[in-house]
Amino acid sequence: MIRSVFTFGAGILLLAGTLAATSSLAEDKPIEKPAYITKSTIEKPAKALLAGTFVNPKVAPGKVRWHTDFSIACETSKKSGKPVLLFQMMGKLDDQFC
Amino acid sequence: MLFSNESVANFINTYFEPAWEMVRQVPIFRLDFGNNNVITRTLHGNIATYVCTSSGEVLDALPGIYAPTAYVDSLNQFRLLSNYVDREGKEKRPQRLKDYHQKQAETLRKNEAPFVLVNSAGISKAAIERTVAVLVAAKDAHLYPSMDGRVLHAKATLTKDKLQLDSQEELENWKLLSEDTRLNETIRRRQIHALLADAGLVQPDQIKKRIYKEVLHADLDDPYLGLGNMLFTNYPFAKEDKAP
Numbered sequence: 001m002i003r004s005v006f007t008f009g010a011g012i013l014l015l016a017g018t019l020a021a022t023s024s025l026a027e028d029k030p031i032e033k034p035a036y037i038t039k040s041t042i043e044k045p046a047k048a049l050l051a052g053t054f055v056n057p058k059v060a061p062g063k064v065r066w067h068t069d070f071s072i073a074c075e076t077s078k079k080s081g082k083p084v085l086l087f088q089m090m091g092k093l094d095d096q097f098c
Numbered sequence: 099m100l101f102s103n104e105s106v107a108n109f110i111n112t113y114f115e116p117a118w119e120m121v122r123q124v125p126i127f128r129l130d131f132g133n134n135n136v137i138t139r140t141l142h143g144n145i146a147t148y149v150c151t152s153s154g155e156v157l158d159a160l161p162g163i164y165a166p167t168a169y170v171d172s173l174n175q176f177r178l179l180s181n182y183v184d185r186e187g188k189e190k191r192p193q194r195l196k197d198y199h200q201k202q203a204e205t206l207r208k209n210e211a212p213f214v215l216v217n218s219a220g221i222s223k224a225a226i227e228r229t230v231a232v233l234v235a236a237k238d239a240h241l242y243p244s245m246d247g248r249v250l251h252a253k254a255t256l257t258k259d260k261l262q263l264d265s266q267e268e269l270e271n272w273k274l275l276s277e278d279t280r281l282n283e284t285i286r287r288r289q290i291h292a293l294l295a296d297a298g299l300v301q302p303d304q305i306k307k308r309i310y311k312e313v314l315h316a317d318l319d320d321p322y323l324g325l326g327n328m329l330f331t332n333y334p335f336a337k338e339d340k341a342p
Contacts, residue, residue: 061101061118062099062100062102062103063101063102063103063104063107063108063111064101064107064111064116065111065116066116066117066118067115067116068117069119070119070302071154073115073117074115074150074152074153074154075152076115077115077151077152078152080115082114082115083113083114083151083152083157083176083177084114084115084116084148084149084150084151084152084154085115085116085117085147085148085149085150085176086117086118086147086149087116087117087118087119087145087146087147087148088118088121088145088146088148088302088306089118089119089120089144089146090120090121090122090123090125090140090144090145090316091120091123091124091140092120093118093120098140
């Protein structure tokens with residue numbers, strides 16, 4: 001019986017303590033709603049990490065003997081008499097992905 | 099790649115002073131499936147090939163990609179054009195060039211085969227310095243021999259039978275290239291002829307943006323190269339993606 005009284009009393013004390021602590025928390029800090037996290041906020045770290053990591057491998061630009069630039073091709077054309085062929089593109093002819 | 103083709107490379111090395119330049123970075127598309135499989139592709143890799151005088155003036159331009167045989171045929175026309183426009187002296191070059199482009203644009207507008215340039219000097223005199231280029235109707239081109247003695251057809255046709263296609267993928271790629279070549283030689287070339295007839299003798303930089311925007315449908319001033327509507331219409335995060 002003494003054990004039962006003791007256990008009952010300990011349970012009452014524990015419950016009282018819990019109620020007191022909860023009440024104390026509620027009074028000091030109201031529950032805040034979490035801020036809306038945008039998609040770009042989540043993706044920015046990943047984007048920063050991936051930025052600059054893709055390397056476009058270099059390849060030979062075919063079997064044509066290209067002049068370094070258009071102006072040099074024009075100068076050479078004045079001496080050889082051959083017309084100039086200018087190939088324009090997006091990207092670089094000596095990149096694998098072009 | 100076109101310039102890895104022996105016949106294309108040899109023809110260019112023999113008859114032209116070639117140069118290439120980048121008009122802008124090519125958009126690259128990478129799809130990471132998250133299981134170490136990554137696909138990398140390019141978007142809108144549009145190209146243009148110009149023939150120019152030694153002063154850098156544009157005589158003609160090819161829009162887009164061509165099958166190798168058709169490309170060499172077109173380059174041969176370019177070579178002959180550079181001779182044709184100067185046959186009455188350099189002072190007559192602007193007018194002869196304008197007349198040439200107007201004539202070609204009109205012919206293509208009527209859905210007829212364009213005129214072709216042939217070397218009337220004959221086989222024995224078919225050296226560069228003795229080239230005598232004349233403009234003839236497509237139906238008469240067979241009367242003139244090509245430089246290596248073969249009868250030159252107005253445009254070599256790319257037929258499946260002449261190719262050794264080992265896979266379905268190669269067949270599909272050939273079909274796409276063949277269709278691209280057909281489109282380039284009809285609709286796009288008509289636009290180029292009209293554009294050059296209107297522009298007169300200009301440097302490539304003066305005409306580059308018009309060719310890319312009006313003929314190749316890749317506006318170089320548009321950061322999304324004309325794909326903005328497709329990318330952002332109905333995309334729920336469009337505003338956030340555009341925010342700094």
